[in-house]
Amino acid sequence: MQQVELENFKKILLEKRQAILDNNLEHRKSMENMHDLSFDEADQVAMHMKNTLDSSIFTRHNTELEYIDSALNKIEQGVYGICEMCDEPIAKExxxxKPHAKYCIVCREIVEKNSKD
Incomplete structure (x- = not known):
């Protein structure tokens, strides 16, 4: 992969990383503001459901951040864009x-099939 392409992917990954961090910060601020308010029972149930959803989103974001950080590390190590399973190049498309992809399409399908079984 050419250096220009690597720099472009690095920029995309850094922007995506920052967007997730900004989003998480906004959610945390919103959650903190909600704790200061008084709610009736129905509002408390709705808040519990929202907190459960937010927790799920934070978990997903943290996983995505790990993948992004791993991809950024691979760029620094000179192994970005190589499938972790078959060591073949991942298609640029x-x-x-998905700039933080760990696997090529074929290996991703294998991993997904194995995780379902």
């Missing part, structure tokens, strides 16, 4: 769609 796949990296454009």
């Amino acid at each position: 796949r990296l454009k769609a």
Whole structure:
């Protein structure tokens, strides 16, 4: 992969990382503001459901941040865009769609099939 392409992917990954961090910060601020308010029972149930959803979102964001950090580390190590399973290059179209992809399409399908079984 050419250096220009690597720099472009690095920029995309850093922007995506910052967007997730900004989003998490906004959610935390919103949650903190909600704790200061008084709620009736129905509001408390709704807040509990929102907190459960927010927790799920934070978990997903943290996982995505780990993948992004791993991809950024791979760029620094010179191994970005190489499938972790078969050591073949990941298609640039796949990296454009998911710049923190760990696997090529074929290996991703294998991993997903094995995780369902």
